[in-house]
Amino acid sequence: MIASVFRAPSAIGAVCQFRFASVASPSHRNPFVVTPEAFVTTLSDEAEKNVAITKLEPTIFRATPRLDLLHRNIVWQENYRNLQLTKQLSRAEMPGGGKKPWPQKKTGRHHAGSIRSPHFKYGGFAHGVRGPRTWFYMLPDSIRLKGLCTALTIKHAQNDLVIADSFESLSSDDPLFLHNLADTRNWGYSVLFVDTGSDVATKLVDAVEHIPSFNAIPIYGLNCYSIMKYDTLVLTKAALDELQEKILSQFQRTDSLQKKYKYMDYKPVLLGEGQHEEDPVFPPYV
């Protein structure tokens, strides 16, 4: 929580102005909180041209950098979808092997109880990988939110956060133009363009399609792994506002942020996913 020992004179009485006035900033009373700011640029020319300055929410873009929580988030993202489908059969599951192959003594051969014992060719596994297994787990919402805030704080503090007025301002759909633009502005090798929805400006999509290290995603696809993976994060102003509103509204919800994931809470949602697609006669159209 410590931002600066001395009071920021302009911060007293300063309120973060957002487009969505219904969601109030939780730290607007604190005079020691420095409100981070960012330029809003246009993508019309290769050279950097700043159009406006926008204030950012300090709880999101100037949060205490909890690197341990960010690490937990990234590890979670990498592991929670893991599924192991292999099963190595044990000696009981292998076909045959019910009878003692030769008598215990006097044959000169080693002691054997079944031909599917692990030391036999075509025998079962002693300590094999057993059946379908999942590494699924869910992190509490507080840790996921803190991880996002930390990742965004890091990107902003390291000058890797770019706010564009709109992706419509991109003047050309030539991928070389976008590449030179990113090169002139020192965006780095990989750039992630974030828009409000999946309907992104056509010129940007055409340009990004041909550059493998540049990608465009909607706001609901933003995650810690992607934020840290890409060198630069380019958000539209609308996407920034929506992101801030969504994160702030989560901090202001009545439910506990330490809620434990229970399948029971999500069961009706998961089982009812394809309900409207069901037809008594025809199979679902995919």
Place this chain on the structure above:
Amino acid sequence: MAKRLSTVLSRCRVLQSSNIRYFSSEKPWENPWEHALPKQSETFTTFKESPVNWANIERLLPRSTIPPMPRATDGPFPSGWQAPQDPPPALPYFIGRTRYHLPPLFLERRRDELNPMTMDFEYVELVALKEISGDVFACDVDLKNFLEAELGHPVATYVDELKGMIKVKGAPRKLLEKFVYAQGF
């Protein structure tokens, strides 16, 4: 017989859709989705909405977002809760409130020593004051003076400057809450 009837009926349903297309002048390739997707018809009765005052029910529904902090002008609160000063007091530190607009005081019980007579662990009860911005050590000095004046015996404090937290041993939580309200946070 019942099974055969259902297959005949399903065939009728398919024929019905092709019959509809037969009577239209549109070619199949002009609108391929019309034939590919099944025709779904719904039969709902008409309805009329009557004006009902739902206020008595809405006030009982659970809230989804925490309501904004009540003002000091909303009157003295029976729980003893006090609103923070607006603007905040001119001190070198600032103590924020939790999500639920309460002073950030948290209790902790740490294991202390094993008592060899009773063979039980003895515990130490601590109170943590979090959400401190600015000069945490100045807050610690003020806190110590306040508590020692109230209690009459010295209290131990542990200051974590990075986290903006002070842990106190030997003072009840209610007294720290009194300090937070007295300072105007």
